[in-house]
Amino acid sequence: MNKLFITYKEFWEQFKNPFSKNSAVPAYQEGYAVVKKGSTWQPPPLPYIVYPVVRPAYSENALFNVTVWDKATNPGQFPVVNAVVEQIAEMIGEEGVVLTLDNNEGAIWLMRGTPFVTYPQGDPDDPTIVRGMLNLIARGYML
Numbered sequence: 001m002n003k004l005f006i007t008y009k010e011f012w013e014q015f016k017n018p019f020s021k022n023s024a025v026p027a028y029q030e031g032y033a034v035v036k037k038g039s040t041w042q043p044p045p046l047p048y049i050v051y052p053v054v055r056p057a058y059s060e061n062a063l064f065n066v067t068v069w070d071k072a073t074n075p076g077q078f079p080v081v082n083a084v085v086e087q088i089a090e091m092i093g094e095e096g097v098v099l100t101l102d103n104n105e106g107a108i109w110l111m112r113g114t115p116f117v118t119y120p121q122g123d124p125d126d127p128t129i130v131r132g133m134l135n136l137i138a139r140g141y142m143l
Helices: 003-012 079-092
Strands: 027-029 035-037 040-042 048-051 061-071 097-100 107-118 129-141
Touching (some): 003 048, 003 107, 079 129
Antiparallel strands (some): 035 040, 048 061, 061 129, 097 107
């Protein structure tokens, strides 16, 4: 697996669900948010994070979205989504966070986009499925 893919995977898999014995919220690369159940592939159990692997050119910005999915506890209430978004906000901070690739082959400076988070409709067929969509900026660096 490419070092960039591993770096992103490790970063996004560190966030916890504080309402479930502080267990990790599974993170899936965009396009791979499925689990095998019997002989079929289905969406994973909620909550989960979906992230793209973004490789910006050296010293250029790439805009992208990460989505936190869950089931609302009550209409308009999604504490797990909010808690995970807060953890991500803390980790990235106001100045951003640098993700260094293995063997110092480069780095990605991950920063907040504007607006940092929105809450668009989750699943049009199931209004209890909700999401928080984070707008992020990745900037590539050589070390």
